[in-house]
Amino acid sequence: MNNIPNKQAICEVLMEKAKKDKDIVVLCSDSRGSASLTPFANEFPGQFFEIGIAEQNLVGISAGLASCGKKAFAASPACFLTTRSYEQAKIDCAYSDTNVTLIGISGGVSYGALGMSHHSISDIAAMSALPNMRVYLPSDRFQTKKLIEALLEDEKPAYVRVGRNAVEDIYQEDNISFKMDQAAVLAQGKDILLVACGEMVKPAFEAVAELKKKGIHAALLDMYCVKPLDKETLIQAARPVKAVLTIEEHSPFGGLGSMVSQVIGSNCPRKVVNMTLPDAPVITGTSQEVFDYYELNTQGIVKKAVDLLS
The missing domain is CATH 3.40.50.970 (Thiamin diphosphate (ThDP)-binding fold, Pyr/PP domains)
Structure with a gap:
């Protein structure tokens, strides 16, 4: 750990x-x-x-x-x-x-x-x-x-x-492909595209495995570069899928979800749903308690993805 x-x-x-x-x-x-x-x-x-x-x-x-x-x-x-x-x-x-x-x-x-x-x-x-x-x-x-x-x-x-606490590793120190301002493709899939940034990438990564157990093949982009947004990789990953789901630790306005929606709407229209914190004062508690309350966790992402494809 x-x-x-x-x-x-x-x-x-x-x-x-x-x-x-x-x-x-x-x-x-x-x-x-x-x-x-x-x-x-x-x-x-x-x-x-x-x-x-x-x-x-x-x-x-x-x-x-x-x-x-x-x-x-x-x-x-x-x-x-x-x-x-x-x-x-x-x-x-x-x-x-x-x-x-x-x-x-x-x-x-x-x-x-x-x-x-x-x-x-x-x-x-x-x-x-x-x-x-x-x-x-x-x-x-x-x-x-x-x-x-x-x-x-x-x-x-x-x-x-960056966050306050340690987060679980996604990459390996001796095996990380990094290109400046280019999103990392963590999974490829034909059913739904997950796009996450920051601390939301780990639960999204875990959700890909859980969705596969349900027969849903999800693609995943680690969009660490929110601006400039890697439009080319995003469009390429979105073309084969039925829907796009963004996940971020942010309000519903002006964040990753808004930017992704603009790009998808202009270039390859798909249904896009944004998972965010609410447009309201957020509850108090530890980060994980807040994430769990608003379902910004692995289970919440899986549930939202399944509902989106239903």
């Missing part, structure tokens, strides 16, 4: 690369512990900046450092990073096209017990609406590492959302 959260995988990559690349800088908003970045701060104090609980300053300073040639990674709880500092993300990062990677930690309902103030279930919509801003939700630690390595090689702004 994996006990390494995606945020820790981010720290490991940054620490390894920072040994040789002194342009890598990490900034936090009093969140080095919750972001699993304390080891980086201890090992590279000259490349780490503690901004305090001031998310707008966090993003603005990151953009300033990036404009001076630094590779800036700014980490803060997703619920605050994508709301309190939205203008700075819009102007200082996206509009100015600066080399800043915004890391939204404890995304979705990771802070489930703290309620709506700490949930970030509109961040995909908000950040995707910004021109030049890319949006990524890696599904496990190995994909997260590959993503951060790729982001270190370019100079464009990006938003990366």
Whole structure:
């Protein structure tokens, strides 16, 4: 059982690369512990900046450092990073096209017990609406590492959302096929297409096996690259199937489901159903309790897929 959260995988990559690349800088908003970045701060104090609980300053300073040639990674709880500092993300990062990677930690309902103030279930919509801003939700630690390595090689702004706790491995460290901005095809099928991102990929992956027992052959895309959306792979996977089911830890508006629906509707019309959190304050509880309550789990996905094909 994996006990390494995606945020820790981010720290490991940054620490390894920072040994040789002194342009890598990490900034936090009093969140080095919750972001699993304390080891980086201890090992590279000259490349780490503690901004305090001031998310707008966090993003603005990151953009300033990036404009001076630094590779800036700014980490803060997703619920605050994508709301309190939205203008700075819009102007200082996206509009100015600066080399800043915004890391939204404890995304979705990771802070489930703290309620709506700490949930970030509109961040995909908000950040995707910004021109030049890319949006990524890696599904496990190995994909997260590959993503951060790729982001270190370019100079464009990006938003990366990761959860608070460790998630079960989907890929293998020595056998992961990763291409930047290209969805991963985890299963092929002719009956229904499942499209998931972030922490919803694992239950969707498990649902494929359960559906097969029922004689339903499901395809599955790990759409970690929500923006830019991999339209080519999506259309190719959707053409043979009867219906498309998207699964995401997000509100019903402006997220993965909305984007997939637009592409499918324009290119290969099929019935598309979006599994999301509700357009209402989400219940409090652990992440898994929230997922189970709204049937964003393996059993819920199987049930929805069967109903969709009935």
